[in-house]
Amino acid sequence: MSEVPHPGEALRQQRRQHQQWLASLAAGARPRQRLAALSVCASGALLIVQAGAIAWLIQSIVVEGLPIVQAVHVFGLLAAVLVARSLLGGLTQSAAGDVADSARLALREQVYRRLMARGPLWQRRQRSGELGELLLAHGDAIEGYYAGFQPVRVEVVVVPLLIAVAVAWVDWVVAVIFLFTAPLVPFFMMLVGWGAEAAGRAQLGELARMSGHFADRIKGLGLLRLYGRGDAELQGIAQAADGVRVRTMKVLRIAFLSSTVLEFFASVSVAMVALYLGLSYLGMMSLHASVPTLGTGMFCLLLAPEFYAPLRRLAAHYHDRANALAAAAEVERLLAEDTRLAPGPADTASTGQEPAQRHAPLLRVQGATLRPQGSAQNVLRGFSLSLTDGQRVALVGPSGSGKSTVLEALAGWLPPRQGRIVLREGVRVGYAGQRPYLFHGSIADNLRLADPSVSDARLQAVAEVAQVMRFARDLPQGLDTVIGERGFGLSGGEARRIGLARLLLREPDLLLLDEPTAFLDPQTEADLLQALAAHTRGRTVLMATHSEAAMRWADAIIDLQQPEVRA
Incomplete structure (x- = not known):
């Protein structure tokens, strides 16, 4: 006692x-x-x-x-x-x-x-x-x-x-x-x-x-x-x-x-x-x-x-x-929900994920029950997934089926109510959501949030991969054009491409992408997928999507309504 x-x-x-x-x-x-x-x-x-x-x-x-x-x-x-x-x-x-x-x-x-x-x-x-x-x-x-x-x-x-x-x-x-x-x-x-x-x-x-x-x-x-x-x-x-x-x-x-x-x-x-x-x-x-x-x-x-x-x-x-x-x-x-003041300058973030050994799969989900933040209902029960190095996987399903919830859970923001998410030790995870937060400032300033010391050449190259330059070239000052808070002045697709470019600058081992090709015309979508395939070679990509082109781009497809994997 x-x-x-x-x-x-x-x-x-x-x-x-x-x-x-x-x-x-x-x-x-x-x-x-x-x-x-x-x-x-x-x-x-x-x-x-x-x-x-x-x-x-x-x-x-x-x-x-x-x-x-x-x-x-x-x-x-x-x-x-x-x-x-x-x-x-x-x-x-x-x-x-x-x-x-x-x-x-x-x-x-x-x-x-x-x-x-x-x-x-x-x-x-x-x-x-x-x-x-x-x-x-x-x-x-x-x-x-x-x-x-x-x-x-x-x-x-x-x-x-x-x-x-x-x-x-x-x-x-x-x-x-x-x-x-x-x-x-x-x-x-x-x-x-x-x-x-x-x-x-x-x-x-x-x-x-x-x-x-x-x-x-x-x-x-x-x-x-x-x-x-x-x-x-x-x-x-x-x-x-x-x-x-x-x-x-x-x-x-x-x-x-x-x-x-x-x-x-x-x-x-x-x-x-x-x-x-x-x-x-x-x-x-x-x-x-x-x-x-x-x-x-x-x-x-x-x-x-x-x-x-x-x-x-x-x-x-x-x-x-x-x-x-x-x-x-x-x-x-x-800040008291998950952390207490500690007498030291270093802080570590708990992601709800367990580290795995070096030779294990990159990421493994075992029997996870997932519920969106603020919801009273689970969207997925018994969900399992295994990702390996260099794999490209499309996560599909109708709206509300839990695609975004899966990505948020894998990013460490939403711990599973049951089951486990096991991430291999040393793996860096990056997430690009549907509504990236953009600050008042230039497009280049928003991109440099991921890497303040990035060179202009690399910034330009990553902007090309994410198809940011496709619309930035037509702006008055290119990447130096100032945008409003929360991306005011940009379309939804343009804001998502800036969020994707910001993620690519971090060079994560596992990229979690939520509808990155939404609102894009077929040619821009094709160019984005082609550039993304070359830029992420050797890294793992899990993409939530409704696009048929993105499904063809992927090595494997996971349908949340029919959770079997088809190549």
Whole structure:
């Protein structure tokens, strides 16, 4: 019988997991992270030297009457320390900013890989605006964590300890005051921080939902106007925006509360040091054999605020940590169906396929039961298939018989409800669907999504194979002609040919083609099949089709209504 973890322990484990994930995002910028930490600690050490120089000048000039000329070297030291601290501060910000940029890029790359691994079927069920927030607002939410919170976290461990040691050297009573009052600050910061993290998570979630709501309404604006739903949807957007406002104000209230609490305790602690020194100078308190000198008192008073300053800065940036943890939780929530945040940069996509040995068939399907995404009925039961290297197979059947479902299952986007799909180890699978997604940009830009480093010559050659050049030559700028989002400006057949060319650039071992010759005239179809046969020689092609020409082109035909194979 397994033991159920305590809710508090489960929450702590989840928080540790998110912190490990956040740390892994900055793995590529560890040298800059160490440089930022070293710079902030060196600046804190120089602060002690600065306070010592000021205290010595006051004691020597004001109390002992030393001529200013004899203290020039100390003024020079003080000026050098101020310049050095200014340079170290700039270096800290620069290095921490580089770490934040690296982590934000790693986050977006990781989220992008996971979104791509889910495939179009999963993405169709999501709200594009909400997913867009994973790459935009959530990336910005972690910036303050690396640029602000991380350097201050190092500073709050090192600098107060150095100050306490330096103060203890001259007056142990002040050091004791520091040590007894310092724990109050992180204790109350922790209490406020829990509320800040929960509020930040709610605010990010509300922002993502509003973005998704707004983006979906923009995409369907024409339909909403057609049905007279404009005013009603405006009210819905206003309600969503009001939810974001409420959540944001709650985060700000907690942030102001945390700053107020910490400022109060820090001020009280500094006041205790000043009270002790004042009573000592008035002769009302005597904890030493002799009264501390004015220089000693100034040294302690100058360092008292600086002892608590890192804690105050940590409080100011603590909401950055809360926002980063909230962003991590939101990323996990939106991608939580099949994956969890892992403390490493590498991600692997589960395809629902099992690897097979090198000498086994390229792909084998055994007794698979397949159901389209979102459907309540299976379209195929007991479906079996075996593909070998270099084979060309046509998958035929009437509309609705399951051709596209088979291809999506073989591509790894649709796991079988029963049976197995066994793919030989190391085989790369490529899929070209009926509705390839084309972005706003040139045709060449859309093709280069498959291989950004492809040469112009190879791009032209693949475009020739897919018969893209047949219509691109007549366009104003050829492959550099700009098309609209989702292929606006192109016919269905032209969009499919661009999707096919994009697939060919990837050079997969197994090509899954869904109606690639649809909407083509007989001559263009014949040219496409001939070029495709030459280009894919030695590779396996499984093509769903209704075309008689494509069936004659294939080595074998699988009829989903009559699943026997005929050559």
